[in-house]
Amino acid sequence: VIWLTGLSSAGKTTIARLVVPELESRGFVVEHLDGDVVRTHLSLGLGFSEEDRKTNISRIGWVAARVARVGAAVVVSAISPYEESRRRVRETVERDASFVEVFVSAPLSVCVTRDRKGLYAKALSGEIADFTGVSAPYEEPVDPDIRIDTTVMTPEESAQHLVARLEQMAVIPTRQVSAATAHFS
Numbered sequence: 001v002i003w004l005t006g007l008s009s010a011g012k013t014t015i016a017r018l019v020v021p022e023l024e025s026r027g028f029v030v031e032h033l034d035g036d037v038v039r040t041h042l043s044l045g046l047g048f049s050e051e052d053r054k055t056n057i058s059r060i061g062w063v064a065a066r067v068a069r070v071g072a073a074v075v076v077s078a079i080s081p082y083e084e085s086r087r088r089v090r091e092t093v094e095r096d097a098s099f100v101e102v103f104v105s106a107p108l109s110v111c112v113t114r115d116r117k118g119l120y121a122k123a124l125s126g127e128i129a130d131f132t133g134v135s136a137p138y139e140e141p142v143d144p145d146i147r148i149d150t151t152v153m154t155p156e157e158s159a160q161h162l163v164a165r166l167e168q169m170a171v172i173p174t175r176q177v178s179a180a181t182a183h184f185s
C-alpha cells in the first residue's frame with residue numbers, strides 16, 4: 001500500500017495517477033483509492049469533521065488492507081490529516097502487506113496559489129468551513145517513508161522519484177530491460 005498524504009492541491013492525485021501505470025508495468029494489479037472518489041461511494045455522506053475524516057481514513061485503510069492482502073498493489077491519495085489515523089492504518093495494513101507513507105509536500109502558500117478546484121478561495125472567504133490547512137489541521141508526517149516536494153519537481157519527476165525510492169526500498173522490483181530479449185536478440 002502506497003499511501004500519499006498531503007494538503008489539498010499538493011499533488012497527491014496527479015502523482016498517484018502517474019504511478020499506477022508504472023506499477024502495472026512491473027506486473028502488479030493496482031487499485032487506486034482517491035479521497036475525492038471514495039467520498040462519492042464508500043464514504044458518501046461523511047463530512048470534514050475530525051471524526052468523519054478519521055472514519056473516512058479508517059475505511060480507506062480497511063479496503064486497502066483487504067486488497068493488498070490478496071496480492072494487489074494499492075495507491076491511496078487522501079489528505080489523511082491525522083497522524084493517529086495514518087498510524088492505525090499502517091498497523092492494519094502491516095499485518096499482511098507492506099505500507100509506505102509518502103508525504104506529498106507543498107507549503108500552504110503554494111497550494112493556495114494552485115487552488116485547482118477553487119476550494120481555498122472559498123475556505124479563505126469562509127464559504128467552506130473546516131478546510132484543511134486553513135481552518136482545520138494538517139499534521140505533517142514527522143518521519144514519512146518518502147517525502148516528495150512538489151514545488152521543486154514536475155508531476156512526472158515526482159512519480160519517477162517515488163518509483164525509484166520504492167525500488168531502493170525493495171518494495172517493488174527494478175524494471176530491467178528484459179533479460180530474455182537482451183540475451184536472445
Ligand code: ADX
Pocket residue numbers: 008009034035036039048052053054056057077078079080081117119128129130131132136
Ligand atoms: S480526508 O481529510 O478525509 O483525508 P479526503 O482526501 O477524503 O480528505 O478529501 C479531500 C477532498 O475533499 C479535497 O481534495 C477537496 O476536493 C474536498 N474537500 C471538500 N471540503 C473539504 C475540506 N473542508 N477540507 C479538505 N478538503 C475538502
